[in-house]
Amino acid sequence: MSLDPRGDLVALFRAIVDIESVSGNEARLADRIEAALGHCGHLEVVRDGDTVIARTRVGRRERVVIAGHIDTVPVAGNLPSRVEDGLVYGRGTCDMKGGVAVMLAVAVAMTAPARDVTWIFYDHEEVESEANALTRLARTGPELLAGDFAVLMEPSNARVEGGCQGTLRFTVTTRGRAAHSARAWKGHNAIHDAADVLSRLRDHVGEKPEVDGLHFHEGLNAVAVSGGIAGNIIPDSCTIAVNYRFSPHRSVEQAKEYCRSVLDGYELSFVDAAAGARPGLDRPAAAEFVAAVGGQPSAKFGWTDVARFSQLGIPAVNFGPGNPEKAHADDEFCPIDDLYKCRDALLRWLA
Amino acid sequence: MSLDPRGDLVALFRAIVDIESVSGNEARLADRIEAALGHCGHLEVVRDGDTVIARTRVGRRERVVIAGHIDTVPVAGNLPSRVEDGLVYGRGTCDMKGGVAVMLAVAVAMTAPARDVTWIFYDHEEVESEANALTRLARTGPELLAGDFAVLMEPSNARVEGGCQGTLRFTVTTRGRAAHSARAWKGHNAIHDAADVLSRLRDHVGEKPEVDGLHFHEGLNAVAVSGGIAGNIIPDSCTIAVNYRFSPHRSVEQAKEYCRSVLDGYELSFVDAAAGARPGLDRPAAAEFVAAVGGQPSAKFGWTDVARFSQLGIPAVNFGPGNPEKAHADDEFCPIDDLYKCRDALLRWLA
Numbered sequence: 001m002s003l004d005p006r007g008d009l010v011a012l013f014r015a016i017v018d019i020e021s022v023s024g025n026e027a028r029l030a031d032r033i034e035a036a037l038g039h040c041g042h043l044e045v046v047r048d049g050d051t052v053i054a055r056t057r058v059g060r061r062e063r064v065v066i067a068g069h070i071d072t073v074p075v076a077g078n079l080p081s082r083v084e085d086g087l088v089y090g091r092g093t094c095d096m097k098g099g100v101a102v103m104l105a106v107a108v109a110m111t112a113p114a115r116d117v118t119w120i121f122y123d124h125e126e127v128e129s130e131a132n133a134l135t136r137l138a139r140t141g142p143e144l145l146a147g148d149f150a151v152l153m154e155p156s157n158a159r160v161e162g163g164c165q166g167t168l169r170f171t172v173t174t175r176g177r178a179a180h181s182a183r184a185w186k187g188h189n190a191i192h193d194a195a196d197v198l199s200r201l202r203d204h205v206g207e208k209p210e211v212d213g214l215h216f217h218e219g220l221n222a223v224a225v226s227g228g229i230a231g232n233i234i235p236d237s238c239t240i241a242v243n244y245r246f247s248p249h250r251s252v253e254q255a256k257e258y259c260r261s262v263l264d265g266y267e268l269s270f271v272d273a274a275a276g277a278r279p280g281l282d283r284p285a286a287a288e289f290v291a292a293v294g295g296q297p298s299a300k301f302g303w304t305d306v307a308r309f310s311q312l313g314i315p316a317v318n319f320g321p322g323n324p325e326k327a328h329a330d331d332e333f334c335p336i337d338d339l340y341k342c343r344d345a346l347l348r349w350l351a
Numbered sequence: 352m353s354l355d356p357r358g359d360l361v362a363l364f365r366a367i368v369d370i371e372s373v374s375g376n377e378a379r380l381a382d383r384i385e386a387a388l389g390h391c392g393h394l395e396v397v398r399d400g401d402t403v404i405a406r407t408r409v410g411r412r413e414r415v416v417i418a419g420h421i422d423t424v425p426v427a428g429n430l431p432s433r434v435e436d437g438l439v440y441g442r443g444t445c446d447m448k449g450g451v452a453v454m455l456a457v458a459v460a461m462t463a464p465a466r467d468v469t470w471i472f473y474d475h476e477e478v479e480s481e482a483n484a485l486t487r488l489a490r491t492g493p494e495l496l497a498g499d500f501a502v503l504m505e506p507s508n509a510r511v512e513g514g515c516q517g518t519l520r521f522t523v524t525t526r527g528r529a530a531h532s533a534r535a536w537k538g539h540n541a542i543h544d545a546a547d548v549l550s551r552l553r554d555h556v557g558e559k560p561e562v563d564g565l566h567f568h569e570g571l572n573a574v575a576v577s578g579g580i581a582g583n584i585i586p587d588s589c590t591i592a593v594n595y596r597f598s599p600h601r602s603v604e605q606a607k608e609y610c611r612s613v614l615d616g617y618e619l620s621f622v623d624a625a626a627g628a629r630p631g632l633d634r635p636a637a638a639e640f641v642a643a644v645g646g647q648p649s650a651k652f653g654w655t656d657v658a659r660f661s662q663l664g665i666p667a668v669n670f671g672p673g674n675p676e677k678a679h680a681d682d683e684f685c686p687i688d689d690l691y692k693c694r695d696a697l698l699r700w701l702a
Contacts, residue, residue, distance in 0.1 A: 073580075073581055073583070126583070165533060178680060180653060180676075182518070182654060183675065191574075192552055193553070195549035195550040195552075195553050198542065198543055198546035201540075201543055219536070221532050221542075222542040223532060223542075223579050223583070223584065225545070226576065229425070229574075230679075231575070231592065232477070232594060233574065243532045245533045303533060325531075325537050327531040327533075327534075328583065328584050329529060329530060329538075330529060
């Protein structure tokens with residue numbers, strides 16, 4: 001079934017949600033978005049992998065980028081979507097197909113916006129940074145990302161959220177010595193050694209720094225653990241994967257140093273990292289957007305691609321439907337009201 | 352290449368080791384053993400799955416069972432076999448292809464033993480109890496296991512080891528609440544909760560009870576741990592698999608009770624269990640074997656199928672080449688001397 005961006009916004013949203021698009025499986029949804037935008041004479045559409053980019057060519061002095069990722073974390077028995085009390089439930093409803101639906105509706109509706117717009121629907125955001133389509137585009141087609149200001153339609157309760165926290169992933173591996181479990185004292189149990197690492201992570205309290213007037217909230221968490229050879233062998237190795245979400249007052253290097261101090265005595269193998277972004281709401285383009293959509297900005301806890309635009313020198317904010325606290329939760333949802341609020345704010349800003 | 356039980360014992364041993372037979376993959380080795388025994392007029396050979404049973408029919412008053420498993424734990428880059436300083440290295444050299452080689456050589460050589468012998472080469476010992484071929488045979492062909500006394504050729508430094516410890520496997524699962532790792536405080540980290548379980552296992556000291564004059568040594572160990580949904584999600588579940596090796600003074604029920612007390616407050620899901628066996632060296636048939644092969648008996652730490660024969664009412668001891676402490680170790684080996692000691696002891700006992 002094709003998507004109808006001119007029809008009912010909630011129906012469009014649910015259709016997008018019901019096209020499962022777990023990272024790596026975005027092709028079908030990208031196809032539908034490309035098809036829906038391809039019908040618009042006012043948009044120049046480029047397909048790059050499973051990313052779809054649509055640009056107006058009105059010739060305005062200013063070009064803004066409005067972007068959203070189309071992938072989701074794995075489904076957890078929460079598809080297809082369902083509606084209850086004005087909320088749409090299902091995988092991706094919060095993070096971030098509400099933003100995608102709003103983008104699609106506004107992209108089709110605004111045939112002659114007051115600012116030229118580059119709409120970016122992209123793949124592989126919910127996985128390691130290197131796989132993110134924006135990484136690829138920054139390398140292979142940076143002109144596609146160019147703009148004076150960017151809005152990321154990540155869930156933010158339909159309010160402006162400034163900056164974002166950085167994210168760092170690393171593993172800690174404890175080493176033991178294998179032996180038959182009937183003579184455990186001849187070996188050394190690497191999984192038992194993981195107790196100390198996990199205790200430190202459990203006892204760690206995330207800091208809450210204030211940056212440029214906004215309050216952030218850090219977190220240091222084991223996100224995976226694995227070890228064991230067989231049911232009758234003392235395990236010789238145990239690996240703990242850790243994710244550190246850090247406030248933008250730290251650089252990636254400072255974040256690594258912080259983790260090394262918490263886990264002093266262990267070797268950390270860093271897997272990937274993405275710097276955060278300071279709120280930067282004092283910059284003119286950001287301030288102008290905030291004024292246009294209204295409300296009081298707050299800090300963005302989750303890492304988003306605002307950091308990526310920041311690094312390209314493009315001021316960027318988060319602004320999208322859905323409560324970010326429900327992102328990735330099995331019962332994630334998006335309030336229907338948020339969809340309309342965001343759509344109307346964009347229409348107002350671009351009019 | 353066929354096996355030659357009449358040739359050099361070390362060559363036979365290495366040929367058996369070099370036929371990889373990780374649990375579930377015993378068919379090829381069973382085929383070779385069946386073929387080698389099939390040539391002997393004095394043996395009645397039965398193939399049951401990947402178990403090969405060969406019986407003499409001399410008409411002696413007494414029948415003894417001599418048994419060994421032909422499977423191994425997973426290979427760890429330790430095949431093919433190699434010889435160094437009188438030791439043969441490689442997966443299965445210790446546990447327990449030395450015993451298998453001795454059995455095969457003696458089974459073929461002793462055409463008219465002083466006691467009728469049932470030779471059992473069986474599959475699936477290194478996995479859960481239910482898959483063990485002796486479980487199947489006890490159900491489908493108990494007459495094949497019948498005897499007055501049994502010798503398990505498990506590694507025991509070519510000395511008699513009495514009884515065996517029991518083994519119990521269970522899992523403990525901690526439960527949390529998933530959330531995006533950027534807002535960890537909205538979820539609850541199940542992997543962090545595993546720290547307490549692992550700390551208790553790490554701090555637990557295995558008891559060393561004396562039973563029927565022999566000293567046992569217990570062990571309570573995590574053998575596997577797993578948890579985690581994705582690199583950016585607070586994990587909602589973490590499962591620890593535990594193996595308890597317990598002295599034969601405890602029943603399986605008492606062993607479970609003991610584990611419940613160590614991990615008080617957690618729910619234990621029992622996976623499988625096998626009772627131990629008391630040494631029982633006071634029983635006449637056992638005492639007679641000990642006298643014939645010589646040496647001072649000691650306790651068997653590992654669970655072996657002596658427990659299974661004990662439960663069928665057949666006294667049984669462990670007696671085989673190789674140091675049991677090297678069982679399942681990546682650098683497991685068998686001293687060539689042990690092979691000859693065990694072969695000669697059996698020839699003496701059966702002459």
